[in-house]
Amino acid sequence: MTSSTAHRSGFACFVGRPNAGKSTLTNALVGTKVAITSNKPQTTRHAIRGIVHRDDAQLVIVDTPGLHRPRTLLGQRLNDVVRETWSEVDVIGLCVPADQKVGPGDRFIAAELAKVAQRTPVLGVVTKTDLVPQEQVAAQLLALQEVMDFAELVPVSAVDGFQVSTLADLLVARLPEGPQLYPGGELTDEPEATLVAELIREAALEGVRDELPHSIAVTIEEMAPREGRDDMVDVHALLYVERSSQKGIVLGHRGERLKRVGTEARKQIERLLGSRVYLDLHVKIAKDWQRDPKQLRRLGF
Incomplete structure (x- = not known):
């Protein structure tokens, strides 16, 4: 292979304020859902790896939580x-969304990135361009240019696919030459149980009050094919909140809300596993778990 056609492989990550469109962009590049999305901040809590397979490259995208000024041990x-x-x-x-002014949060992250920019190229990505007119996208690119010295600036929309492949090309161009890091069919290296827990948490995040998402955690207690059935997987999960008042919100009137969460999560899990799923979901209280090192460890942080 000549250097111009050599296979490239390596890792990229998107950073930005919470809700800057990082997870949606990761899913768009990978071509399937590997990271959960929500309009609530702090949706992503783990570094989820999504794998983009191309003839000329293998790009592994690490979807990270939004960098923020932490108020709890979980935040740290x-x-x-x-x-x-x-x-x-x-x-x-x-990542900076096109529909929000460049603010102190973006500058805070850019100042942190400046410390690594000498050894790791940083691209400025204006996301959610489908939400605003072209002039606003242009203005946002100019505003972002003032924040730091980027290797490239690119506007994208994960929703309508605008320049997603261009962004992939720009990322791939900065990867080292090397062989595939993962087998051809893999789209993520996350264990299935982790993805299932994340899908349940995503369903639980929808429609709850603004302060509640940070208090929700999910663990998979057991996940296995049903005995004697090759078309059914039994999933037993616990959804944790921090206070009894929050438990009431998650359960809803006569448990209706939790039932809706279970139904929505089950549909997504069936799509992920390619099998019918029986989901057994219960709510438990883990008092102030975000601030308790022992409970954080038990919940996987």
Whole structure:
């Protein structure tokens, strides 16, 4: 192979304020859902890897939590995940939504990124361009240019696919030459149980009050094919909140809300596993788990 046609492989990550469109962009590049999305901040809590397979490259995208000023031990640990990821990837994309002014949060992240920009190229990515007119996209690109010295600036829309492949080309161009890192068919290296827990949490996040999402955690207690059935998987999961008042919100009137969460989550899990699913979902209280190191460990943080 000549150097111009050599296969490239490596890691990229998207960073940005919470709700900047990082997970939706990751899913658009991978071509399927590997990261949960929500209009609530702090939706992503783990570094989820999505794998983009191309003839000329294998791009592994690490979807990280939004960097923020932490108010709890959980918040500190999420920020640690972000910074650890930055130190390990080959290229970084700073995502700023087209429909929101560049603000102190973006500048805070850019100042942090400036510390790694000498050894790791940073691309400025204006997301959600489908939500605003072209002039606003142009203005946002100019505003972002003032924030730091980017290797490239690119506007994209994960929703209508605008320039998603262009962004992929720009990321791939900055990867080192190398063989495939993962087998051809894999789209993520996350264990199935982790993805199932995330899908349940995504369903639980919809429609709850603004303060509740940070208090929700999900664990999979057991997940296995049903005995004597090759078309059915039994999933037993626990949904944790921090206070009894929150338990009431999640359950809803006569348990109706939890039933809706279960129905929606089950549909997504069946799509993921390619099998029928029986989902057994219960709500438990883990008092102030976001601030308790022992409980954080038990819940996987």
